[in-house]
Amino acid sequence: MGDQRVTMLGSNFEPYTKNLNDARVVFGASVIAGDDNFQNIISNRLTFVDKSMLVKEFIESLDFVSLILRPRRFGKTTNLTMLNRFFKISYSQEENDISRKLFEKLKISAEKEIMQKHFAQYPVIHISLKDLNAGTWNEMIAKLRIHIAEIYGEHRYLINNLYPDEQTTYQQILKKTSDVSELEFALKTLSMYLRRYYEKQCIVLVDEYDSPMECAYNKGYYEVANDFFKGMFSSLLKSNSKNVAKAMLIGVLRIAKSGFLSGLNNIKVYPFHKESRFPRYVDKFGFTSDEVELLLSLCENWKISINNVQKWYDGYIAGGSIHLYNPWSIISLLQDGILTTYWTDTGSTQTLEKCLWKASFSFKESVEKLLKSESITNVKIQDDLQYSHLDENQDLAIWTLLYYAGYLTINSENHLFIPNDEIRLEWHRWVVNVPFFTKGVTxxxxxxxxxxxxxxxxxxxxxxxxxxxxxxxxxxxxxxxxxxxxxxxxxxxxxxxxxxxxxxxxxxxxxxxxxxxxxxxxxxxxxxxxxxxxxxxxxxxxxxxxxxxxxxxxxxxxxxxxxxxxxxxxxxxxxxxxxxxxxxxxxxxxxxxxxxxxxxxxxxxx
Incomplete structure (x- = not known):
């Protein structure tokens, strides 16, 4: 049954689009959960929810650095790989044609001025930090050396245009023999090389910017990791406007002020709950109600009502009014045809569960309200997360962590509540698994x-x-x-x-x-x-x-x-x-x- 749903149409199928209000879905030959690379999704004719107007919002923003915070599995990586493919200068006309074809059915292709001025017009530094999981700091540095060497390897054509001493540094990065200080400045150095070669400033895209810090906190080397990444990002994004035009960082947790982004004074943060007269990015991560309605047209014969889908996966609120579904869960539902937990099975809750063991009695009382489908009215989410507060057993830090991780959402009245049934099941598991709640029976x-x-x-x-x-x-x-x-x-x-x-x-x-x-x-x-x-x-x-x-x-x-x-x-x-x-x-x-x-x-x- 599952395979029949995954491959819904023949291999010669030509993707088509359907629109509903501002939503567009490109319906492909298959629906598959797990591939988050934009080029792979389009090239393999997989169904794709069109978020390409993110390009326009990013271009039109006045921010030098946009930091976008969403829970895991909310389409962040797919969107960033889409931006990379849109802005990246092609190495050949053939590659340019391939890139242009990727966007031909998407809404951004109708924006003629943007396509003319910005499509394939920038050198791009695109780095993902989500796989830097390591038991020790030395292991993390070793993984980072490999990762940055791969990024440098994509731009080997630069070597012949460098001065001899620069060529030596470049080769050390490629050979993974650079010391920690050289590694700390490697991305800034690359931005300078790219700007000189193309005579254009770079676009910087950073995926899962906060992932190394959560790992470092759980493994006991937070301070040294914080110092290193603070230096790396400050060198790349502070006082480097000569080489960098704009940057977008995406992640889960807001650690900008107290963490390694504290040296940046030119950063704009976009969490779920940010309200503005001129909202930006509110519907670009996560699926809107119209997008889900379009997707569910694939399964009109299934005995699954839109009301049940809403109860299970809706409930996140962006900008005070935009309701969003978890994309991973919706795609998994289309693939499997079963209303069950998908998102909560995809990530570690080690940090959260560690914190729950330390919570106060008043925290326990608030959990009682949440599990009775009530909201919490006396908690204000912190503008910044400090891991030291977690160790100091501060409930406010725990609520902040729960919110940014997607286990709570905020309505227009700033009340916290559990967004949907899928997340509620995870809360049930916590309540019976942590002796704090159950007096020792687990x-x-x-x-x-x-x-x-x-x-x-x-x-x-x-x-x-x-x-x-x-x-x-x-x-x-x-x-x-x-x-x-x-x-x-x-x-x-x-x-x-x-x-x-x-x-x-x-x-x-x-x-x-x-x-x-x-x-x-x-x-x-x-x-x-x-x-x-x-x-x-x-x-x-x-x-x-x-x-x-x-x-x-x-x-x-x-x-x-x-x-x-x-x-x-x-x-x-x-x-x-x-x-x-x-x-x-x-x-x-x-x-x-x-x-x-x-x-x-x-x-x-x-």
Whole structure:
């Protein structure tokens, strides 16, 4: 099913465009998540959401350095590779023609003056720092030497136009033998060489500018890394207007003032929540509602409503009013056809989880509001993030980190809230995984019991976790009837989804047998012989809690949910969980598959 959705049209298909208000989508032969290179997307005829008017906004801005902050997987790399391809001077007429063809179906191609004056008219320094992950500072410097050598290698034609001493320096960079001080000034030096050769100032594009600093913070060498990158960026972007025309830096966190960009006084920062009479870049990162509506025309026959897509992936707000979807999740949805978590599975939350362990009691109270779908009104996001504040246990720094990382958003009234269901599941996971919230009972411990088939221990730990954590959720108030079933399901899914880290597949609300199970945990190969099917019920009409749990367990059997299990599955846990307010009952049985293929019951937990 997944492959059928990925390749939707034949290899000879000619891409076409569709417009809706200001939105344009170029529909290609395939929809694929994972390729974030603009040239690859267009050349391979993949579906592309047209963000090319970013070029015009960048050109027309008066900023020398534009720093754009968005969560990961929000189209930042694709946009930067697009800018690189647009501005970069071609080495030949053939390459120029190829570059021009990349933009022929995009909106920027209709901007005749911009195309004439700016297309393929600049030397470009394009550097990505997102892969500079290293356990030590020496390892990071070694990786940076390799990376800058590759950038210098793209411009080998410069060597013959350099003075002898400059040629020596250039060769040292290429051979990866430069010392740290030479490396610190390597990009500024390259900008000078390019400006002299072309007699034009450079465009500088920096992807994931903040990635090295988060790694350095987590690995314990933040100060030395901060000093180095401060020198590197100051030399390139401060008092270097002779060689650089404009620069765009993109990343996740705002560390401009306290970090390595603190030496720059000519930088304009564009976070999500920045409001202006003349907004810039607000709809250029992330998908707008019109763009998603166009994309969903690809799956008109699917049983997925736009309202459910909104609940799962909408909710980010830019400029106070523009609603945005997470691009990675939408493309993954088009590829897989399942409403589930995509974005939260793509990145590390090491820094965030480390901070959550240190939060204050008032932070915990605010989390209670968030998980009851309320907003926080007494927190003001910092204009700048200082990693030292994280170590000093300052809640405001943690809220700031959560906001910039995409786990919260801000509305026009400056209230913080969780943007959508996908992100809410990650919050559920945090709440039951951090002893700060659960008094010591963690997901790891519960999963150990569950995946080992130890029903009695799982029952005890699960019920204790419910007592400890359901104070965070609105399951007993005036709106509990409407809200409780969703909250219980999201709570459990947020907990059990961690089985993916152990090689299991975790699915929710999928058809199997004669109905839809709530949660299933299993392996599609023979690598794991354990499978678990869970049915969640909410007590209504004064029924008995144990009877309702038994109804859930019986439903698994009666509707034959086990029918879809892999033939190599040898052990199966079927579990019915009933909730009533903050009380719960877990019933289940462990089964073994015989050599004849039938299931024999081993144990009943009550």
């Amino acid at each position: 997901i790891k411990s519960m999963l150990d019991c569950l995946l080992d088939g130890n029903l009695d221990s799982f029952k005890k730990e699960f019920e204790q976790a419910i007592v400890d954590t359901l104070s965070f959720y609105d399951v007993g108030g005036s709106h509990s009837k409407e809200n409780a079933e969703y909250v219980y399901h999201a709570f459990c899914l947020g907990m059990f989804v961690n089985a993916r880290d152990r090689g299991f597949t975790v699915l929710s609300n999928r058809e199997s047998g004669c109905g839809r199970y709530d949660i299933a945990i299993f392996s599609e190969s023979g690598g794991h012989r354990m499978a678990i099917i869970i049915e969640i019920k909410v007590v209504r009409n004064n029924k008995n809690l144990v009877d309702v749990a038994r109804e859930g367990l019986n439903q698994i059997v009666e509707k034959q949910y086990r029918a879809g299990l892999h033939k190599d599955t040898k052990k199966l846990l079927e579990i019915g969980i009933a909730f009533e307010g903050k009380k719960t009952c877990v019933l289940g049985h462990l089964l073994h598959r015989t050599n004849e293929g039938t299931w024999n019951k081993d144990l009943i937990s009550a």
